[in-house]
Amino acid sequence: MKALLVILNKDNAKPLAECLESISKMDGLCEEFDVLILDGASKDNSREIAEKYEKEYPCIKFKVQERLGGTGFARREATEYALEQGYWAIIWGDSENVYHREYATRILKKLEKNDAVGGVPLVRGNFYAHAFAWYHALHLVFPGLYKVHIPGNNKAEKVEIYEKVQYPETLRSEDYGFSLLAKKKGVKFKQDVAKDAIVEVSLPENFREVKAWQRARAKGVAQVLRDIGVKPWDNLAWGFASLFFLIFALLIPFSYIPLAIYTALFILAGFGIFIVSKRYLKNPKNAYFFAPVFGLLLYSLYSLTAVFMYLKTSKKQRK
Numbered sequence: 001m002k003a004l005l006v007i008l009n010k011d012n013a014k015p016l017a018e019c020l021e022s023i024s025k026m027d028g029l030c031e032e033f034d035v036l037i038l039d040g041a042s043k044d045n046s047r048e049i050a051e052k053y054e055k056e057y058p059c060i061k062f063k064v065q066e067r068l069g070g071t072g073f074a075r076r077e078a079t080e081y082a083l084e085q086g087y088w089a090i091i092w093g094d095s096e097n098v099y100h101r102e103y104a105t106r107i108l109k110k111l112e113k114n115d116a117v118g119g120v121p122l123v124r125g126n127f128y129a130h131a132f133a134w135y136h137a138l139h140l141v142f143p144g145l146y147k148v149h150i151p152g153n154n155k156a157e158k159v160e161i162y163e164k165v166q167y168p169e170t171l172r173s174e175d176y177g178f179s180l181l182a183k184k185k186g187v188k189f190k191q192d193v194a195k196d197a198i199v200e201v202s203l204p205e206n207f208r209e210v211k212a213w214q215r216a217r218a219k220g221v222a223q224v225l226r227d228i229g230v231k232p233w234d235n236l237a238w239g240f241a242s243l244f245f246l247i248f249a250l251l252i253p254f255s256y257i258p259l260a261i262y263t264a265l266f267i268l269a270g271f272g273i274f275i276v277s278k279r280y281l282k283n284p285k286n287a288y289f290f291a292p293v294f295g296l297l298l299y300s301l302y303s304l305t306a307v308f309m310y311l312k313t314s315k316k317q318r319k
Contacts, residue, residue: 172220
């Protein structure tokens with residue numbers, strides 16, 4: 001039995017070409033795993049890019065989503081496809097990813113004794129990569145988190161687990177919803193990390209794109225929480241983190257705490273987060289040591305946005 005590497009893609013032709021080129025050089029291609037490029041009705045030349053690899057590698061298939069609406073719909077469709085075709089595992093990925101040669105074989109080896117396994121990300125990019133490297137490596141930065149949650153674009157799962165828990169059909173954040181749903185149902189999966197399975201991942205490279213990404217995440221979180229019936233406690237906790245920074249900063253002029261002390265604490269916080277996430281950056285720049293605090297602040301603000309969206313949609317439903 002083979003595994004299935006699922007690449008989610010939409011209007012991302014240039015990175016898709018780089019992604020597929022790295023896949024073409026991976027150990028085990030067409031022997032241990034097939035590839036499904038699940039496309040969200042792209043309007044660029046993604047199909048043409050994929051067809052070049054389809055012709056050369058019979059195990060690579062391009063398929064347009066039958067049910068559009070977001071990554072949650074794509075994941076649900078991919079799991080149903082894997083179940084129908086008899087694959088034993090899914091390796092989740094995105095068209096922004098660039099895979100190291102042994103990524104698939106190493107993560108699948110680890111998966112033999114687990115239900116789900118996460119890999120190790122190397123985040124590529126500029127300031128914003130430094131700001132959110134901890135986000136892609138969340139399951140590694142926070143001790144033990146991988147036992148209950150692994151980020152969705154860098155993990156493998158045994159197909160049999162979808163008979164117990166399925167991905168919510170939402171715009172975004174369906175991997176978060178999947179973990180919450182498993183917890184709600186009392187389903188415990190054996191999860192681990194393959195520390196030698198490395199994939200390079202990318203982030204938006206300007207503030208406008210970062211805001212759009214975070215807003216889509218917040219909307220997806222609100223939808224996930226509403227659909228599976230879970231309260232937004234996690235997001236409130238993240239939101240209070242941002243409020244703490246903002247309120248504390250606003251109170252500086254009226255307090256007895258010198259600005260220099262607050263600045264020093266802010267720098268130390270940023271440096272600490274930078275140190276623990278630095279190993280997950282492909283080309284870390286020490287000059288961006290303060291970037292993670294910015295990333296945490298923005299993430300927290302949009303976590304509060306998710307709470308407001310959740311409350312708003314829940315109120316509409318009650319009406």
